[in-house]
Structure formats: structure tokens, C-alpha cells
Amino acid sequence: MALGFYLIVIVIIPLGLGPNLNLLARIAPGILWVGLLLAALLSAGRIFESDYEDGTLDVIATGPLPLPVVAGAKCLAHWVATGIPLVLLAPVLGLLLNLPLSAFPSLALAMLAGTPAVSFIAGIGASLTLGLRRSGLLLALLVVPLYVPILIFGVSSVTPYVSGPNSLWQPLLILCALSLASIVLAPFAAAAALRNALR
Amino acid sequence: MSPPFTISFEARDIACERGGRTLFEGLNFVLEPGGALLVSGPNGTGKTSLLRQIAGFLPLASGRFSAAGAEAATPIAELCHYVGHLNAAKTAMSVRENLAFWADFLEGGDLDGALDAFGLAPLADISAGLLSAGQKRKLALSRLFAAPRPIWLLDEPSVSLDAASVKRLDAAIRGHLKQGGIAIVSTHVPLKTKFAQELALGREHAA
Numbered sequence: 138m139a140l141g142f143y144l145i146v147i148v149i150i151p152l153g154l155g156p157n158l159n160l161l162a163r164i165a166p167g168i169l170w171v172g173l174l175l176a177a178l179l180s181a182g183r184i185f186e187s188d189y190e191d192g193t194l195d196v197i198a199t200g201p202l203p204l205p206v207v208a209g210a211k212c213l214a215h216w217v218a219t220g221i222p223l224v225l226l227a228p229v230l231g232l233l234l235n236l237p238l239s240a241f242p243s244l245a246l247a248m249l250a251g252t253p254a255v256s257f258i259a260g261i262g263a264s265l266t267l268g269l270r271r272s273g274l275l276l277a278l279l280v281v282p283l284y285v286p287i288l289i290f291g292v293s294s295v296t297p298y299v300s301g302p303n304s305l306w307q308p309l310l311i312l313c314a315l316s317l318a319s320i321v322l323a324p325f326a327a328a329a330a331l332r333n334a335l336r
Numbered sequence: 337m338s339p340p341f342t343i344s345f346e347a348r349d350i351a352c353e354r355g356g357r358t359l360f361e362g363l364n365f366v367l368e369p370g371g372a373l374l375v376s377g378p379n380g381t382g383k384t385s386l387l388r389q390i391a392g393f394l395p396l397a398s399g400r401f402s403a404a405g406a407e408a409a410t411p412i413a414e415l416c417h418y419v420g421h422l423n424a425a426k427t428a429m430s431v432r433e434n435l436a437f438w439a440d441f442l443e444g445g446d447l448d449g450a451l452d453a454f455g456l457a458p459l460a461d462i463s464a465g466l467l468s469a470g471q472k473r474k475l476a477l478s479r480l481f482a483a484p485r486p487i488w489l490l491d492e493p494s495v496s497l498d499a500a501s502v503k504r505l506d507a508a509i510r511g512h513l514k515q516g517g518i519a520i521v522s523t524h525v526p527l528k529t530k531f532a533q534e535l536a537l538g539r540e541h542a543a
Contacts, residue, residue: 192422196479199391199413200441335393 139219140226143176147230158235165234166244166295167288172230173223173248174255174284180219181259181280182266182273184211185327189267189334198335208331209324212260220252240295243305247294250309251287253316257323258283264330287315340516341486342405343415344368349399352385359385360537361398367533369405369486369516372509374523374531381538383522384420387489390520391418407486417483420491423476427465431456431475434464435482444483453481454504469496477505480512488512488519494527502527 150168151161185208188194197207227248228241236244262280266272294308344367351361359382367373375383388394390401392413403412425434435450444450451457454474459467464475473496480488488509494502506528509519513529521527 190422191426192420192424192476193426195391195393195418195420195422196424196438197441198393199416199418201414201443202441335388336395 139176139180140222142179143172143223143226144230146172146175147233151234161235162237165231165236166240166292168234169227169231169236169244169295170248170288170291173227173252174281174288176223177219177252177255177259178277178280181215181256181263182276184215184260184263185267185331185334186263186272194331194335198331204328204331205324208260208264208327209257209320212257212320212323212327215259216253216256220256224248224252243309244295247291247309247312250312250316251291254287254312254319255284257316257319260327261323261330264327264334267331267334287312290315340369341407341484341518342369342516343407343486343518344371344404345412345487345518346402346404347390347399348402350386350389350401351397351399352382352389352394353397354382354385358397363399363535365533365535367518367520369518370513371533372513372519372521372529372531374521374534375537376522376524376534377537383537384491386535386537387418387420387491387520387522390487391416391489393418403487405486412487415485416487416489417480417485418489418491419476419480419493421495423472424479425464425467425472425475427463430461430463431467432460434475435478438479439482442479442483442485446481446484450478450481453508454478454501470498470501473497474501477508480508486517488517488521490519490521490523492523493521494523494525 147168154160185194188197198204224245228245231241231244259280262276265279266276269275290308290311294305294312346366348364350363352359365373375386377383385394389396390412401412403415407415432451436447439445439447439450451460454477456474456478459471464472467475477493493505497505502525509529512519
């Protein structure tokens, strides 16, 4: 579903902007990243929701695995099931936006480095909004501001190939740092929020 | 067969507060191995809250729980099976897959015994989404047998069960107590199990 949403968003943007190929190439990295973040958010609410609704979370909480490990595994599953497919789809959609071929490797690398942070930060938002009705909008409000660094460095690691010389590695390394930090920290934050949701 | 349990469980001066309202306070009870406690009382007096406190989901407003015995070093939540209003059944998986997951996750293993316990063996390969409400409940109760744990916390376990299944549940609880297990049950339906103690919540006003 996230893939379909990503496809639709990327397809309608050139329709809205008109057939200016230079303009499209220039804004393609930003659009690809924004579309990816929104598509990932779409399924983020489900990370813990079904377990919360059917009581599985209760049983998991009495299990021998520490809750942060469970939360981390759930976020990892979201990355594998949503993050990786979106990363694989992004270059195909890049063709629709006239993204230069030389930018494709750095786009794929940057997205691969940045999407773990997307999933793990989404996990914090998903656990905080458990049990609320219409939690999707609140989830987006909570999580999108945290995505700003990922977006900035994600786009700037692709733009040198579009608009001029710049170092690819610096933004890429920062993306890796963001992902590693969120992989370490987000499970604890999510587990604390899950404990609160169990009350 | 797992070795008999040797856990005794003590609750001292337990109080529960929900939404700024004190549901109960000053609860004390001690359960020796093989002891059973029936939690009774009208709706909204804190039966579920007490069970969720023991399972570690709800914070205690005061007091503490303690366990003594061979496995006393384990956190109390990990000694407990909690079967509440929700069945924790994944509708996309078959009955066997559901139980296998719990046997694995809760570090048990007797999958066939668990399937037999409430007669779910003929339904083992059916998707849990197709089960009736009573069958789903039996699936949740079968979890008790998927991994041996000394303390059973059963919240209205007989809801939507037929008469024969209630008998099985009764027998299951008695078997558990015979092995030295502890059962803390909240129910409105009379069970044949001899409960050593009864805790009546919400009677302060009446008394």
C-alpha cells in the first residue's frame, strides 16, 4: 500500500508542474524524499496497533524478552517490509522525474542509509499514539518534525549530481549516524511509551 | 510433565488508583503453592485492575507483591500467564501457528499438549480468524499449557465458553493447583474449583 501511495504521489507531481524537464530534474531528489517519508508514515501507525488491539502486547509484556528488544524488532520489521521496498522503488520513480542517471547510485545509497531512521523514529510516534482514535494525524505531527534532518541530509547527498559539486560522503555519513542513533535510542523510547499504553 | 511449582505469592497493602479515583486499598493476601484466589465483586470495582497490577501492567499506588520459592529471582511478570478480555490471537495465522509462536516466545514447548488441552487439535490448521468467539477464548486459554508458568491470572476466563469447556477449564485450574501452581481468577460464573480464599472487592460500602 505504501508503494502504491509513493507511486501515485510521484506520478501526479509532474502532472501538476508541467513538462519542464530541467525543473523536474532539479526538484526530483526533494520530491522523492518527501514522498518516501509520507509513504513510510502511512503504514507507521500499524507498527504496534494490531498487537495493542488484540491483546498480544499484554502477553508480550509478560514474556522473557525485554520490551525495548521487542520494540526494536517491530521497527526493524517495518523497515524490511516498508523501508526497503520504497528504497527499491525510488530509482524507478526517479526516471519519471527526469533524475539524471549519474544521481541514481547516491540516491539509493542515501535512502538505504536514511530509511532505518525513518522506521525507528516512526516507531516512537506509533507507540505514543497507541489507543488514540484518529491517531494517524497526530502521529504525523509528532514524527514529521523529527524527519527534517533526514530530509535535509538525504536531499543534499543527491543534489551534487544535479546542481553542482559538493561532497557526497558528508551527508551520507550523517544519515548513517542518524540511523544508528535512532536504532539505539528509539526502542527505549518506544518501550516506555508501550508500558504507558498497557495501563 | 514439568516439575511441580514451589512459588508462593504475597500481596501486601496493595492500593490501586485509576483516573484519580482510588479503586481499592489495603489489600493483603498470601498464596502458598497450590493456592487459589477468587476475586469477586461488582463491575468496576477493580478486579481487572488487580490482575493487571500483578502482571506488571498497572503501577501500584502503594504496597508490593513478592514471590518466594525456587524461581523467586525471576520478575513476577515472567512467572505469570495473563489471560484477559482480549485473546491475543492473530487472525492471519492458524491455530497451531498462534500456539507455536507463544510456546516459542514464552519459552515453553509442549505444543501438542496445548492443542489438546481445550480440544483444539481438530482445528489446528484452521486460520484463527475463522474461529468463533468461544473457540478464540479456548485458543487463549490453551496458551496456559504452551509454556509452564506458576501463576495463572485469569480474568473472566469462562466468557463465551460452552458448558463442556467450562468443565475443562475447571479441570485445568485444578490440575494446575495440584502441581503446586497458583491461580488468581476473577469470575462471575461459579466454578467447581475449591478456592482457598476469596477477595471481595467493592464491599466496603455495603459492610
